Amino acid sequence: MHGDAYDLMEKLEPESIDLLITSPPYWGLRSYGQEHNEEILKEWLAEDESRVQTDVPPYEWYRAHGGVLGLEPLPEWFVAHLVEILQRGAAALKAEGSMWINIGDTYFARWSSIRHDGRQGLGDNPRSRRRTPMGGFRQEKQLLLIPARFAIAMQDQRWIVRNDLIWHKPNVPPRPEKDRLRLGHEHFFHFVKRPKEGRPKYYYDMSKVEPGALDVVKTMARSGSDGHSATFPTDLITPRILSSCPPGGTVLDPFCGTGRALSVAAANGRRGIGFELHEPFHQAATANVAKVVKATAPPQQRTTTKRKKKTEE
Template sequence: MVAQVEMEQNETSEPEATASDDAPIQVRQGDAYDLMADLPAESIDLLITSPPYWGLRAYGQEHNEEILKEWLAEDSERVQTDVPPYEWYRKHGGVLGLEPLPEWFIGHLVEILQRGAAALKPEGSMWINIGDTYFARWSSIRHDGRQGLGDNPRSRRRTPMGGFRQEKQLLLIPARFAIAMQDLRWILRNDLIWHKPNVPPRPEKDRLRLAHEHFFHFVKRPKEGRAKYHYDMDEVEHGARDVVFYDFDEAGYDEADPSYYDFQEVEEGEHDVVTTHVRSGSDGHSATFPIGLIKPRILSSCPPGGTVLDPFCGTGRSLTVAAESGRRAIGFELSAEFHEAAQKNSDQSLGQLTLELPDVE
């Protein structure tokens, strides 16, 4: 069970960079947990990101494999599924995505994102891309690279079984994450399915190939009434709209009382399923956002001249796409290597552009 998370603000720290700075792209190195709390209130129009998935890759980070034992040893009344605060977790050598249990991972991811809630404008949006994982008591952690690709070094670790954590079980991590966000008052507007037609083969012979990920669209829940947020339907993929048109006169009705389903016309196409090939990574990062997946999200959910935040920006793909689309962009990255790559890619992108960003209040 994910504990209710309260916003914690560091009153003594001074922000290194903010959404009001003039630079079209800002890339900051550090933990998103800290950097999110430094953002000015209501300064972000769109938060879009693909955080680390649970139990797949280490991204070169060192993780304390004894952390579960340490957590339980501190208090005899604790049980495995009691989720430690993220600050305790990282202080004891924990890394997001390498939690000993998926329950911990979901709790920490929600806690980090909640730290940025105050920075998101009331009419802002949050798009979170997240994939699922199969449970194995002895799991394989890639030091880098996708599962099933190349000769990337990997290590084995034992993961405790119990509850829904059973051998060969699809853990439904995206669904559990989305429900945890709903419990914190976020409104889930879409569960966009990213269909990946070129996923690498797997050796399993008793299940279908896992060829999709989830892209959740959250908006803030207002104090009263329905959620209202910026959304430009003209910028989404063709066929993704869900719009009904009526012509009552042509239908022969004297009163506007036809059945909803009698005279609807919707665009043919993928609707909330988007097919985009997995792209090769860049600068040593194997999980780079495909442009075709994120550009419609940026164009539709962030107004021109607005600010896009990616708190797990990797090598900066979302930042350059935002800037090239006439938006400001802020990225956070924990890895020094990927931060350097994101800064380089941002500089190269800006060098090829003449940006005229409107002033925003």
């Protein structure tokens, strides 16, 4: 479905999703071709003189004033908006369902570089610079610990963190910095719902995870597809889908990009629903998933489809 996850989440049927798995936009790295209002912080503060920078506007206000998820002027805003959007899908997730969220970290710089496309620091893709207010934990060269802040914010909304899976990326490119180690991992959080009483009970097939069942998974970062530079590696998400969604169940990716998670779901006997705001990615996802569905359809069904097409011609 083409549109903003904030709107589309509420259109889902209650208790209809077995697994929500996604990699939302990270804070302050790339624009994905979206236009963003760089004066939005000033506009927010000007509306009420009692406000301070860290007072977070509702996502609906932020979007209406030209804001884009991932390009918030402050990381505090980003964390709050991401949690707000995911909360709108909470009712659609089954009581025994799971949520897997992949999120990376960011170093703070007063003058940050925003890639229009492509991974941060790679290639010669166009980029713009913007000034980000300093204060509190927002200090030069600071690793912002955004994944941890996000996970804690989710806990505050009654979600249970079952795993902080570390995605180890051994092929990260060289960096120019000489005073820190290269950032070679991302976080993949497994959340389940907190029951009204007792311990959480949720679907989980341990036989489908990686051998050894450790919370560190080593897999190469892959090149993107269809103009998207940050697609999920198939070998990273397949065990998540097979272990956390029962056969025939429904997988939701609210930031589906070019449809990698949906394609994996379809190839493994699961249904898939995807939301994507950027129209070129939406078109690519639709085409990619259609190819997988066609390739995995039973032979009799494929023959019937071909005969029907010839008859129509």
